[in-house]
Amino acid sequence: MLFDLTFNRVGHAGLAVSLLAPALTVALPNAAHAQIYRPAPRVGVVDRTHRGWWRGRPDFVAYTGPRRGYYFAPGYGYYLPPRGFYSRRWAVGVALPAPMRRYVVVDPMIYGLRLPPAGYRWYYAGDRLVLAAVATGIIVESVLGGW
Numbered sequence: 416m417l418f419d420l421t422f423n424r425v426g427h428a429g430l431a432v433s434l435l436a437p438a439l440t441v442a443l444p445n446a447a448h449a450q451i452y453r454p455a456p457r458v459g460v461v462d463r464t465h466r467g468w469w470r471g472r473p474d475f476v477a478y479t480g481p482r483r484g485y486y487f488a489p490g491y492g493y494y495l496p497p498r499g500f501y502s503r504r505w506a507v508g509v510a511l512p513a514p515m516r517r518y519v520v521v522d523p524m525i526y527g528l529r530l531p532p533a534g535y536r537w538y539y540a541g542d543r544l545v546l547a548a549v550a551t552g553i554i555v556e557s558v559l560g561g562w
Contacts, residue, residue, distance in 0.1 A: 472489070494518065496515060497512050505540040505545050516538055518538055535549060544558045
């Protein structure tokens with residue numbers, strides 16, 4: 416272990432510990448060594464079956480309800496789609512415009528979606544989540560009521 420004396424914002428000294436080994440071991444009186452158990456990270460799937468499921472989620476802090484002419488992308492906020500694309504039906508085979516490919520779904524597993532294959536991403540598109548090719552924007556899967 417490496418110990419380092421650090422200072423926080425108000426100038427108080429604190430002790431920071433850096434672990435040099437991949438697993439932390441602790442010497443116990445009755446056992447030679449015991450490893451500390453580290454649980455695997457949990458994947459929390461959003462239950463979208465009840466009304467207002469999004470309330471209290473940090474990605475929806477800016478959400479105040481539907482706005483005519485605008486889409487909302489969690490974590491990004493409201494955005495104006497390109498002219499002629501508002502209220503468009505985002506179906507398989509349609510190309511997602513390049514400006515709308517900025518609104519990437521960071522963690523699709525939260526929405527119960529599978530991880531995208533190489534060369535594809537999940538995007539927010541109006542009231543849908545769409546899986547589209549990164550290079551062309553062609554939609555290969557569209558999920559209604561994405562959020």
